Amino acid sequence: xxxxxxxxxxxxxxxxxxxxFGYGWMADLSSVMKAxxxxxxxxxxxxxxxxxxxxxxxxxxxxxxxxxGTLILTLSIVIIEVVLISAVMLSSDAPTLGRDTMFAVLMxxxxxxxxxxxxxxxxRYGQQGYNLQGAASYLIVIIPLTVIPLILPNFTVSTSNGSxxxxxxxxxxIFTIALYVIFLVLQTGRHRDFFVYxxxxxxxxxVLPEAETxxxxxxxxxxxxxxxxxxxxxxxxxxxxxxxxxxxxGIASFGAPTALGGLLIAAIVFTPxxxxxxxxxxxxxxxxxxxxxxxxxxxxVGLTVPAVLAISLFTGQTAILGLSPTEMTLLAVTLILSTxxxxxxxxTILEGAVHLMIFFVxxxxxxxx
Numbered sequence: 001x002x003x004x005x006x007x008x009x010x011x012x013x014x015x016x017x018x019x020x021f022g023y024g025w026m027a028d029l030s031s032v033m034k035a036x037x038x039x040x041x042x043x044x045x046x047x048x049x050x051x052x053x054x055x056x057x058x059x060x061x062x063x064x065x066x067x068x069g070t071l072i073l074t075l076s077i078v079i080i081e082v083v084l085i086s087a088v089m090l091s092s093d094a095p096t097l098g099r100d101t102m103f104a105v106l107m108x109x110x111x112x113x114x115x116x117x118x119x120x121x122x123x124r125y126g127q128q129g130y131n132l133q134g135a136a137s138y139l140i141v142i143i144p145l146t147v148i149p150l151i152l153p154n155f156t157v158s159t160s161n162g163s164x165x166x167x168x169x170x171x172x173x174i175f176t177i178a179l180y181v182i183f184l185v186l187q188t189g190r191h192r193d194f195f196v197y198x199x200x201x202x203x204x205x206x207v208l209p210e211a212e213t214x215x216x217x218x219x220x221x222x223x224x225x226x227x228x229x230x231x232x233x234x235x236x237x238x239x240x241x242x243x244x245x246x247x248x249x250g251i252a253s254f255g256a257p258t259a260l261g262g263l264l265i266a267a268i269v270f271t272p273x274x275x276x277x278x279x280x281x282x283x284x285x286x287x288x289x290x291x292x293x294x295x296x297x298x299x300x301v302g303l304t305v306p307a308v309l310a311i312s313l314f315t316g317q318t319a320i321l322g323l324s325p326t327e328m329t330l331l332a333v334t335l336i337l338s339t340x341x342x343x344x345x346x347x348t349i350l351e352g353a354v355h356l357m358i359f360f361v362x363x364x365x366x367x368x369x
Contacts, residue, residue: 052232098308100262111359118352138294162322180302197287
């Protein structure tokens with residue numbers, strides 16, 4: 001508890017420092033030492049605050065039970081991602097940032113975290129079980145949510161650079177939000193049991209296991225943790241513009257690949273959630289890890305695509321969503337592998353090794369496209 005208050009004090013002190021002195025600090029970034037120090041400072045504070053978000057979301061998960069707890073964590077993390085992407089897009093001309101970040105999240109979550117998690121779980125437990133209906137529900141939504149904005153723009157004739165027209169942007173955003181909302185309603189309503197793994201084969205899927213039922217809600221506990229969740233998210237929101245400027249400056253100064261910006265934002269946002277998922281797998285809670293990973297992929301595309309397209313429409317910036325041929329190939333392989341991995345009742349080391357290999361291929365192609 002004390003560490004949580006220290007984290008809040010440091011985060012809000014950083015916010016205060018940048019509100020008072022930030023304009024002067026950011027006005028001249030010609031010094032590599034100064035720019036590096038500011039970036040490491042902001043990067044560290046934002047990552048630390050993200051861990052605070054995860055902690056408070058986990059506390060709420062204990063109180064509310066699954067899948068609401070995991071949903072709160074996933075939505076909190078994706079909100080941070082959308083804020084960081086928006087900050088970079090509004091502070092500079094970055095037409096591919098949204099695409100690069102979404103693709104990075106999909107590669108990190110569906111290949112990196114899933115691969116490492118299944119490898120750890122397989123080495124420790126041999127085989128692990130999960131609720132197949134929940135995983136299938138995630139994938140049936142992930143496939144159209146990723147293919148329509150990230151692949152389809154490359155094959156339309158309205159534009160030639162992988163972007164969308166105004167009409168396409170408006171209607172694709174509406175379709176994306178509608179599908180995502182329908183999924184959330186089903187996940188938290190009539191099909192809530194799909195996202196909980198029953199204890200023992202004798203337990204029907206309709207019955208929530210005792211370990212997954214919500215704990216008794218102490219008076220004020222939910223309100224307190226919700227407030228602390230917001231207090232941990234706000235510093236990230238307020239510091240995002242400064243981090244975006246430093247990130248943009250660093251990539252331009254060092255001539256780094258533009259896709260690196262998307263990878264760094266994805267890493268900043270999803271590192272705490274990835275650690276949470278891996279910890280769940282290590283504790284033989286594969287269902288929670290599946291909810292976190294597939295939920296993160298679903299929420300990322302479901303919320304980021306409308307946000308990127310809205311910024312593009314209101315600011316007049318071009319938002320290029322269509323992936324390159326190499327990236328489309330990796331995405332297609334990832335979706336096929338994910339469908340095969342979560343088509344059986346149990347997972348093994350083999351699936352983990354294959355997903356990790358695809359993740360490493362993605363990393364290599366960033367620096368050697």
